[in-house]
Amino acid sequence: MRYLVFTDIHGNMEAFHAVLKFIQKKRIDHYLCLGDLVGYGASPNEVVQKVLTLRPLSIVRGNHDKAVSGLDSVQTFNPIAASAIYWTKGHITKKNFDFLYRLQKSPEIVHETITICHGAPFDEDYYIFGEFDAAEAFGYFQTPICFFGHTHFPFVYSEKDQAVEGTFLEGNSNEVKLEKGVRYLINPGSVGQPRDRNARAAFAVYDSDARTVKFFRVEYDVAEAKKKILDEKLPSALAERLSLGI
Numbered sequence: 001m002r003y004l005v006f007t008d009i010h011g012n013m014e015a016f017h018a019v020l021k022f023i024q025k026k027r028i029d030h031y032l033c034l035g036d037l038v039g040y041g042a043s044p045n046e047v048v049q050k051v052l053t054l055r056p057l058s059i060v061r062g063n064h065d066k067a068v069s070g071l072d073s074v075q076t077f078n079p080i081a082a083s084a085i086y087w088t089k090g091h092i093t094k095k096n097f098d099f100l101y102r103l104q105k106s107p108e109i110v111h112e113t114i115t116i117c118h119g120a121p122f123d124e125d126y127y128i129f130g131e132f133d134a135a136e137a138f139g140y141f142q143t144p145i146c147f148f149g150h151t152h153f154p155f156v157y158s159e160k161d162q163a164v165e166g167t168f169l170e171g172n173s174n175e176v177k178l179e180k181g182v183r184y185l186i187n188p189g190s191v192g193q194p195r196d197r198n199a200r201a202a203f204a205v206y207d208s209d210a211r212t213v214k215f216f217r218v219e220y221d222v223a224e225a226k227k228k229i230l231d232e233k234l235p236s237a238l239a240e241r242l243s244l245g246i
Protein backbone atom coordinates (compact mmCIF):
# COMPACT_ATOMS: atom_id res chain seq x y z
CA MET A 1 0.00 0.00 0.00
CA ARG A 2 1.17 3.51 -0.77
CA TYR A 3 -0.02 6.32 1.47
CA LEU A 4 0.31 10.04 0.83
CA VAL A 5 0.99 11.59 4.24
CA PHE A 6 0.39 15.32 4.36
CA THR A 7 -0.24 17.95 6.99
CA ASP A 8 -0.33 21.66 7.83
CA ILE A 9 -1.68 22.94 4.52
CA HIS A 10 -2.87 26.08 6.31
CA GLY A 11 -5.10 27.46 3.58
CA ASN A 12 -2.31 27.50 1.00
CA MET A 13 -4.02 26.16 -2.14
CA GLU A 14 -1.05 26.91 -4.41
CA ALA A 15 1.21 24.66 -2.33
CA PHE A 16 -1.41 21.93 -2.04
CA HIS A 17 -2.08 22.05 -5.77
CA ALA A 18 1.64 21.56 -6.50
CA VAL A 19 1.75 18.52 -4.20
CA LEU A 20 -1.26 16.92 -5.88
CA LYS A 21 0.17 17.65 -9.32
CA PHE A 22 3.49 16.07 -8.35
CA ILE A 23 1.85 12.84 -7.18
CA GLN A 24 -0.52 12.62 -10.14
CA LYS A 25 1.72 10.18 -11.97
CA LYS A 26 2.52 8.19 -8.84
CA ARG A 27 0.32 5.43 -7.50
CA ILE A 28 -1.33 6.50 -4.24
CA ASP A 29 -3.73 4.07 -2.58
CA HIS A 30 -4.68 6.11 0.47
CA TYR A 31 -4.49 9.65 1.80
CA LEU A 32 -3.63 10.42 5.41
CA CYS A 33 -4.13 14.00 6.55
CA LEU A 34 -2.70 15.09 9.92
CA GLY A 35 -4.63 18.33 10.35
CA ASP A 36 -4.33 22.11 10.15
CA LEU A 37 -6.08 22.46 6.81
CA VAL A 38 -6.76 26.13 7.53
CA GLY A 39 -5.25 29.13 9.30
CA TYR A 40 -2.56 31.53 7.95
CA GLY A 41 -3.36 31.20 4.22
CA ALA A 42 -6.05 32.86 2.12
CA SER A 43 -7.70 29.77 0.56
CA PRO A 44 -9.31 27.83 3.42
CA ASN A 45 -12.45 26.87 1.48
CA GLU A 46 -10.55 25.70 -1.59
CA VAL A 47 -8.24 23.56 0.57
CA VAL A 48 -11.07 21.92 2.53
CA GLN A 49 -12.99 21.17 -0.67
CA LYS A 50 -9.90 19.66 -2.32
CA VAL A 51 -9.13 17.49 0.70
CA LEU A 52 -12.73 16.24 0.63
CA THR A 53 -12.42 15.16 -3.01
CA LEU A 54 -9.43 12.97 -2.08
CA ARG A 55 -11.61 10.99 0.38
CA PRO A 56 -8.80 10.52 2.90
CA LEU A 57 -8.65 7.16 4.61
CA SER A 58 -8.08 9.09 7.80
CA ILE A 59 -7.94 12.74 8.74
CA VAL A 60 -7.51 14.35 12.15
CA ARG A 61 -7.93 17.92 13.34
CA GLY A 62 -5.19 20.42 14.09
CA ASN A 63 -5.17 23.30 16.56
CA HIS A 64 -6.04 25.84 13.82
CA ASP A 65 -8.98 23.70 12.65
CA LYS A 66 -10.20 23.64 16.25
CA ALA A 67 -9.82 27.38 16.75
CA VAL A 68 -11.63 28.23 13.49
CA SER A 69 -14.51 25.91 14.33
CA GLY A 70 -14.81 27.30 17.86
CA LEU A 71 -13.54 24.17 19.63
CA ASP A 72 -10.50 25.96 21.01
CA SER A 73 -9.84 29.46 22.27
CA VAL A 74 -8.05 31.88 19.95
CA GLN A 75 -6.24 33.25 23.02
CA THR A 76 -3.60 30.51 22.85
CA PHE A 77 -2.42 31.90 19.48
CA ASN A 78 0.06 34.71 18.88
CA PRO A 79 -1.49 37.94 17.50
CA ILE A 80 -0.59 37.22 13.87
CA ALA A 81 -1.93 33.66 13.96
CA ALA A 82 -5.01 34.87 15.85
CA SER A 83 -5.84 37.49 13.24
CA ALA A 84 -5.68 34.79 10.57
CA ILE A 85 -8.02 32.63 12.67
CA TYR A 86 -10.53 35.51 12.88
CA TRP A 87 -10.24 36.15 9.14
CA THR A 88 -10.79 32.43 8.41
CA LYS A 89 -13.79 32.31 10.75
CA GLY A 90 -15.30 35.16 8.75
CA HIS A 91 -14.69 33.53 5.36
CA ILE A 92 -15.24 29.81 5.89
CA THR A 93 -18.51 28.50 4.41
CA LYS A 94 -21.07 26.81 6.64
CA LYS A 95 -20.41 23.46 4.95
CA ASN A 96 -16.65 23.70 5.46
CA PHE A 97 -17.09 24.97 9.02
CA ASP A 98 -19.19 21.89 9.80
CA PHE A 99 -16.53 19.67 8.25
CA LEU A 100 -13.78 21.22 10.41
CA TYR A 101 -15.99 21.02 13.50
CA ARG A 102 -16.51 17.29 13.01
CA LEU A 103 -12.88 16.35 12.37
CA GLN A 104 -11.62 13.57 14.62
CA LYS A 105 -9.37 14.20 17.59
CA SER A 106 -6.07 12.35 17.26
CA PRO A 107 -4.56 9.82 17.66
CA GLU A 108 -6.22 7.55 15.14
CA ILE A 109 -5.08 4.06 14.18
CA VAL A 110 -5.12 3.15 10.49
CA HIS A 111 -4.99 -0.38 9.08
CA GLU A 112 -3.91 -1.56 12.57
CA THR A 113 -0.32 -0.65 11.72
CA ILE A 114 -0.17 3.15 11.52
CA THR A 115 -0.94 5.78 14.16
CA ILE A 116 -1.59 9.32 13.04
CA CYS A 117 -1.83 12.45 15.17
CA HIS A 118 -1.51 16.21 14.78
CA GLY A 119 0.90 17.08 17.61
CA ALA A 120 1.79 14.04 19.71
CA PRO A 121 0.04 10.72 20.39
CA PHE A 122 -0.56 11.77 24.02
CA ASP A 123 -1.76 15.32 23.27
CA GLU A 124 -3.00 16.60 19.91
CA ASP A 125 -1.61 20.10 20.64
CA TYR A 126 1.85 19.12 21.91
CA TYR A 127 4.94 19.92 19.81
CA ILE A 128 7.43 17.09 19.44
CA PHE A 129 10.70 18.99 19.31
CA GLY A 130 13.68 16.77 19.99
CA GLU A 131 14.51 13.33 21.21
CA PHE A 132 13.28 13.89 24.76
CA ASP A 133 9.74 14.60 23.52
CA ALA A 134 9.96 11.74 21.04
CA ALA A 135 11.06 9.28 23.73
CA GLU A 136 7.91 10.12 25.70
CA ALA A 137 5.73 9.88 22.60
CA PHE A 138 6.96 6.35 21.80
CA GLY A 139 5.28 5.23 25.03
CA TYR A 140 1.87 6.32 23.77
CA PHE A 141 1.36 4.26 20.62
CA GLN A 142 1.68 0.56 19.86
CA THR A 143 1.97 0.49 16.07
CA PRO A 144 5.39 0.24 14.37
CA ILE A 145 4.96 3.72 12.87
CA CYS A 146 3.32 6.98 13.92
CA PHE A 147 2.99 10.06 11.70
CA PHE A 148 2.68 13.48 13.27
CA GLY A 149 2.65 17.12 12.16
CA HIS A 150 2.31 20.47 13.94
CA THR A 151 6.01 21.49 14.07
CA HIS A 152 6.29 22.02 10.28
CA PHE A 153 9.71 20.29 10.21
CA PRO A 154 10.35 17.04 8.29
CA PHE A 155 11.83 14.73 10.87
CA VAL A 156 12.29 11.04 11.63
CA TYR A 157 12.73 9.62 15.13
CA SER A 158 13.60 5.98 15.49
CA GLU A 159 13.46 3.84 18.61
CA LYS A 160 15.42 0.66 19.09
CA ASP A 161 16.11 -1.01 22.46
CA GLN A 162 14.87 2.15 24.28
CA ALA A 163 17.35 4.37 22.42
CA VAL A 164 15.78 7.24 20.45
CA GLU A 165 17.51 8.98 17.58
CA GLY A 166 16.23 11.97 15.62
CA THR A 167 17.12 12.96 12.06
CA PHE A 168 16.15 16.14 10.25
CA LEU A 169 15.41 15.55 6.56
CA GLU A 170 17.40 18.19 4.73
CA GLY A 171 17.15 18.83 1.00
CA ASN A 172 14.41 18.24 -1.55
CA SER A 173 14.18 14.47 -1.61
CA ASN A 174 14.99 11.80 0.94
CA GLU A 175 14.24 8.14 1.46
CA VAL A 176 14.14 6.39 4.80
CA LYS A 177 14.28 2.61 4.79
CA LEU A 178 12.25 1.18 7.67
CA GLU A 179 14.08 -1.54 9.55
CA LYS A 180 12.50 -4.51 11.27
CA GLY A 181 12.44 -4.25 15.05
CA VAL A 182 12.68 -0.45 14.96
CA ARG A 183 9.71 1.87 15.64
CA TYR A 184 9.30 5.24 13.97
CA LEU A 185 7.80 8.65 14.66
CA ILE A 186 7.72 10.60 11.42
CA ASN A 187 6.81 14.15 10.46
CA PRO A 188 6.42 14.72 6.68
CA GLY A 189 6.89 18.50 7.06
CA SER A 190 4.32 21.16 6.19
CA VAL A 191 2.60 21.55 2.83
CA GLY A 192 1.57 25.16 3.18
CA GLN A 193 3.96 26.84 5.62
CA PRO A 194 7.37 25.14 5.81
CA ARG A 195 9.55 26.54 8.61
CA ASP A 196 12.92 24.92 7.91
CA ARG A 197 14.18 27.66 5.58
CA ASN A 198 13.18 25.64 2.55
CA ALA A 199 10.18 27.33 0.94
CA ARG A 200 9.07 24.27 -1.03
CA ALA A 201 5.92 22.34 -0.02
CA ALA A 202 6.74 19.23 2.03
CA PHE A 203 5.01 15.83 2.16
CA ALA A 204 5.83 12.11 2.31
CA VAL A 205 4.84 8.85 0.67
CA TYR A 206 4.83 5.76 2.87
CA ASP A 207 5.12 2.46 0.99
CA SER A 208 4.20 -0.31 3.42
CA ASP A 209 5.29 -3.11 1.03
CA ALA A 210 8.67 -1.62 0.14
CA ARG A 211 9.00 -0.46 3.80
CA THR A 212 10.12 3.01 2.79
CA VAL A 213 9.10 6.57 3.52
CA LYS A 214 10.01 9.02 0.78
CA PHE A 215 10.15 12.71 1.61
CA PHE A 216 9.57 15.26 -1.10
CA ARG A 217 9.78 19.04 -1.52
CA VAL A 218 8.09 20.67 -4.47
CA GLU A 219 8.16 24.21 -5.77
CA TYR A 220 4.89 26.04 -5.99
CA ASP A 221 3.54 29.46 -6.97
CA VAL A 222 4.65 31.29 -3.80
CA ALA A 223 4.03 34.68 -5.42
CA GLU A 224 0.36 33.86 -5.99
CA ALA A 225 -0.12 32.54 -2.42
CA LYS A 226 1.49 35.73 -1.08
CA LYS A 227 -0.64 37.94 -3.32
CA LYS A 228 -3.85 36.35 -2.06
CA ILE A 229 -2.76 36.89 1.58
CA LEU A 230 -1.98 40.57 0.91
CA ASP A 231 -5.16 41.11 -1.15
CA GLU A 232 -7.20 39.85 1.79
CA LYS A 233 -5.35 42.20 4.16
CA LEU A 234 -4.09 39.34 6.27
CA PRO A 235 -0.86 40.24 8.17
CA SER A 236 1.92 40.80 5.62
CA ALA A 237 4.30 38.68 7.75
CA LEU A 238 2.23 35.65 6.72
CA ALA A 239 3.06 36.39 3.08
CA GLU A 240 6.74 37.19 3.67
CA ARG A 241 7.46 34.02 5.62
CA LEU A 242 6.33 31.85 2.70
CA SER A 243 9.24 32.93 0.49
CA LEU A 244 11.69 32.48 3.34
CA GLY A 245 10.34 29.13 4.48
CA ILE A 246 10.08 30.21 8.10
Ligand SMILES: [Fe+2]
Pocket: 008, 010, 036, 062, 150, 151, 152
Ligand atom coordinates in the same frame (compact mmCIF):
# COMPACT_ATOMS: atom_id res chain seq x y z
FE1 LIG B 1 0.29 23.88 11.76
